[in-house]
Amino acid sequence: MVSPVMSVPRYGENTLSDLLPAVLGAVTGNDVAPSLDLAGVRRVCVLLIDGLGAQQLAARAEEAPMLSSMSGETWTSTFPSTTATSLASLGTGRPPGQHGIVGYLTAVEGYDRPMNPLHWRLHGQAGGRSGKDGQAGGRSGKDGQAGGRSGKVSSDLLSTLVPEEFQPHPTVFERASAAGIAVTRVAPSYQRESGLTRAVLRGGDFAASVSAGDLVARTLSALNRGDRSVVYSYWSELDLTGHVRGPSSDAWSHELRQVDSMVEAVVSRLPPDAALVVTADHGMVDVEERVDVDTTPALSLDVTMIAGEPRARHVFARPGAAADVAQRWRETLGTDYLVVDRDEAIGREWFGPVRPAVARTIGDVLTLARGSGAVVRSGAEPNQSALLGHHGSLTDAETRVPLLIARS
Secondary structure, eight states, X not given: OOOOOXXXXXXXXXXXXXXXXXXXXXXXTSOOOTTSSOTTOSEEEXXXXXXXXXXXXXXXXXXXXXXXXXEEEEEEOOSSOSHHHXXXXXXXXXXXXXXXXXXXXXXXXXXXXXXXXXXTEETTOOOSSOOSSSOSOSSOSSSSTTSSSOOOOOHHHHHHSOHHHHSOSOOHHHHHHHTTOEEEEEEOXXXXXXXXXXXXXXXXXXXXXXXXXXXXXXXXXXXXXXXSEEEEEEEOHHHHHHHHHOTTSHHHHHHHHHHHHHHHHHHTTOOTTEEEEEEOSOOOEEOOXXXXXXXXXXXXXXXXXXXXXXXXXXXXEOTTOHHHHHHHHHHHHGGGEEEEEHHHHHHTTTTSSOOHHHHTTSOSEEEEESSSEEEEOTTTSXXXXXXXEEOOSSBHHHHEEEEEEEEO
């Protein structure tokens, strides 16, 4: 049973956008966050396990003895609780309303289709083997970037929507490099020059990893670089397993054991004055009920574009019709969904402080799943619609992520 409790991120207080600035402060010795056990460290690795929600980890603690033994607490992801948005906040140290990636599918001014930031191409644009929604490249579960080998990246969109111009502020990695810290990002090779990496995760060196063992080896090697080091390592397979088999599946438990083994290998070999921080970008829920926009005419009436993802939709209406669209979605979806307009979502600070340009890319209407449902699109997003595990909404199961620390 999915918890109905909704957790709005409190940006500036234990959210993913606060983590890397705190790590940088600890490594430089300028600002050690009292809530993090990082005093005196000179080397820190942040290992992000895609899809490792705090609730899911607590429910399977016996499968992860290393993770369960680490000191830590529970933090929150971004809104929406999805990979692209969370990684953008992690890398920039900014909330979504500032960096501009406000969903799995994000509206972009000047384009009549939303963009998939994980692939930096417009939704519906062909490229690579199918993943979550028929557009994701390679062995991707839901998120594309979160799931293995890449498909093609649209060179046209990279040239017309230049990632470094879309998000021009220095990333935390760039700030750390400028401070003389050895920065390394350890992730699959397709992320090296991806649009998302260029926009929000750029800076320092990149070390491609090809397996769990390779990630361990490259992470440890990177931690030993220079007098001070910051390492960001990324692992996707738990998220992929959760999407395809469900986060309550035996397969998810077995994959968690593999993650735990990987973490143990890093912890047992940490160099002096080093720390490992393990966290995640979101949790996940098993979806039990689906409402299909593509077979429900009331949900398409007066709608010009739909972005986001099944548990957190951005709905764009024709001029003057937003209130009517919101009312039809409320009546059709019922009390299992929270339906609000753009101004209310911004006023509730779901995205943190919102720049005017970003506000225009937030849906006229936003729809969040409260329970175990999802708003799918069987025609436009056939693969995504069939997945068993989803995330994106503000329930505790999706937004609560572990923040676990081990010291050498």
